[in-house]
Amino acid sequence: MKKDNVDLLAAIGKILANTYFRKVAVVTHINADPDALASALLAKLLIDRLYGANADLIFPEGLSSVSKRLAERFLSGMEFLENFVDNYDLYLVVDSSSSSALREVGEKVLSYASRAVIIDHHFPPGDLAQRAAYVCVRRELACTNILLEAVFKAGIDLDRGLASISLAGILYDTGRFQRADPKTFMLSSKLLEIGVDYEEVVGLLQEPMSLSERVARLKAASRCLIIRVGDYIICGSHVSSHEASAARGLLSLGADVAVVVGGKRGEIRVSFRSTQEFYRNTGISLGRDIVPLLSDIMEGSGGGHATAAGFNGVGDVQKILQLVLRLLSSEVYRRVFRHG
Numbered sequence: 001m002k003k004d005n006v007d008l009l010a011a012i013g014k015i016l017a018n019t020y021f022r023k024v025a026v027v028t029h030i031n032a033d034p035d036a037l038a039s040a041l042l043a044k045l046l047i048d049r050l051y052g053a054n055a056d057l058i059f060p061e062g063l064s065s066v067s068k069r070l071a072e073r074f075l076s077g078m079e080f081l082e083n084f085v086d087n088y089d090l091y092l093v094v095d096s097s098s099s100s101a102l103r104e105v106g107e108k109v110l111s112y113a114s115r116a117v118i119i120d121h122h123f124p125p126g127d128l129a130q131r132a133a134y135v136c137v138r139r140e141l142a143c144t145n146i147l148l149e150a151v152f153k154a155g156i157d158l159d160r161g162l163a164s165i166s167l168a169g170i171l172y173d174t175g176r177f178q179r180a181d182p183k184t185f186m187l188s189s190k191l192l193e194i195g196v197d198y199e200e201v202v203g204l205l206q207e208p209m210s211l212s213e214r215v216a217r218l219k220a221a222s223r224c225l226i227i228r229v230g231d232y233i234i235c236g237s238h239v240s241s242h243e244a245s246a247a248r249g250l251l252s253l254g255a256d257v258a259v260v261v262g263g264k265r266g267e268i269r270v271s272f273r274s275t276q277e278f279y280r281n282t283g284i285s286l287g288r289d290i291v292p293l294l295s296d297i298m299e300g301s302g303g304g305h306a307t308a309a310g311f312n313g314v315g316d317v318q319k320i321l322q323l324v325l326r327l328l329s330s331e332v333y334r335r336v337f338r339h340g
Contacts (some may be wrong), residue, residue, distance in 0.1 A: 009050070010149045011117055011134035014089050015195035016051050024055035025088040028110065029101040032059045034205070035142050037067040038169030039094040039215055041075075043119065047092065049156050056081055057094070058106045063254065069204050070168050074161035084108055091116040095143040097135070098126030098301040101310040119146055122303035123287045124295075141184050144169035148187050151335050161196040168201050171289065176202065178276075181306075213242045219244035220260055221253060227325060229332045232256045236325045243271035244310070251275060257286075257328060263323045268320050270294070270311040272304065279306045282335045294328050 013030020017023050018049070026043045028036040039227075040057055057080035063071060071078050083105060091109050098105030106128070109116055113131035114156055120129070121140040123261040124333040129135045140146055144166050147257055151158065156165065170188055194196040220237040227234040235255035239246050243262040250258035250273075272286040279285065287304030295301060298308060313320075 008117075008119065008136055009046070009154060011253040012047065012090065012092070012152045013051070015117065016053065017134065022051060022053040022090075023086065023088045024053040024090045024092060025058050025084060026094065027058040027060070027094045027105060028094050028144075030061040030103055031064045032062075032067050032095075033064050034067055034070060034165065034172040035144050035169040036095040037063060037070065038162075038166045038267070039093065039119070039143040039147050041093050041165060042144065042151055044157060045158075045162065046147070046150060046154060046283070047090075047097060050154060052088075055328075056085075056088075057083065058082070058105060060103050061198075066172070066207055068204060069207075070165050073204060074164050074283065075306055087112070089115060092119070093117070093128060093132075094119045094147065095122075096120055096126070097122065097132075097137060098243070098303060098312070100126055100301050101126070105232050120303075121146065123304070124292050124303055126301045126303055130147050141179055142170045142173035143186055145184060148190075152190065158191075163191045164201050167191045167196050168205060169174045170222060171201065171205060174233075176205075196269045206313050208232040209245070211247050216240070216242035216246050221250060222249060225321075225325065227329050230336045232332055232336065234258075234261070234280070234325065234328050234332065236321050236328075238262060238321050244273070244308075247271045247273040257332070259321070259324050259328060261317050261324065263317060266314050266316075267315055268300075268315050268317055270302070270313075270320065270324060273284035274313075276306045276307060283330060284335055285301035289331060290328060293331070294320060294324065298323070 002173045026040050028040045044055045049284045056058050059080050097118045109291045116132040117134045118129050119139045120149045122142045189319045220239050223237045225236045233256050235258045238261045243260040247258040247260040256278040260271050262269050286307040286309035291302045291309050304309030
């Protein structure tokens with residue numbers, strides 16, 4: 001039976017205690033960003049040090065460009081797979097709880113859910129969290145935070161390379177501390193005490209926009225649909241790639257909340273972004289309030305945070321964009337004018 005928010009070390013140990021070969025796969029979402037990379041490496045460290053399992057790292061569709069740069073700088077000869085090569089005794093999924101975010105890999109994890117442990121910080125929890133044996137989904141600013149706490153609790157030392165990648169994971173998901181809390185600063189301080197060069201890590205996270213990303217932002221702006229609800233501006237657009245960057249671009253142009261839909265051959269990706277001021281004033285969390293509405297009426301899954309969220313599903317890009325804009329504008333109207 002699924003157990004929520006269990007002690008990670010106890011949950012992993014209970015599953016491995018009932019297996020003989022102790023073959024473990026550590027899995028994260030496609031195009032692993034720095035938070036996913038750090039979380040996976042920390043999870044592997046826990047498994048390897050405490051249980052001698054020598055876990056396989058599975059990065060579906062590889063690493064993001066920023067994560068590749070971090071791996072090249074701090075990890076010499078890191079080996080990983082993009083798909084499963086065998087069956088495993090334990091599937092440890094980090095920084096995601098939705099099978100769609102893992103593509104084909106997610107389907108296999110679903111089929112072996114009784115052997116799965118989910119560690120994530122996105123809300124609402126996805127389909128993997130509903131079926132896994134053990135679930136640890138917490139409202140943390142970075143999934144790295146959850147794994148770092150477990151590593152420190154287990155008394156495992158980090159080398160400078162993994163500590164640097166861990167700080168990169170935290171910086172990436174907090175927008176370089178634009179979102180922060182005491183725990184995040186405490187964990188980051190511990191990493192700096194290990195000897196992490198903060199300026200070096202920040203430098204590695206900086207990445208000039210590619211030509212295709214700049215084109216996507218400009219196309220999103222040229223195709224933008226604008227809806228005004230009270231004093232709030234909702235913008236929606238569509239591109240074939242770089243949806244998240246395009247949504248951030250619309251915010252920089254003046255939108256309070258932006259949604260950009262992309263995808264090909266019937267598979268769609270929806271990226272949501274809003275300003276902190278929009279969240280504070282309306283109380284609308286994109287991950288908590290908007291994504292579940294979309295999940296209720298169309299095939300797919302997603303999750304996220306208060307000001308950033310995503311959804312993967314199937315459908316027509318234009319129809320989905322119109323649907324999402326109606327959902328957003330209706331929810332904003334309800335919140336803004338509910339006392340009117």
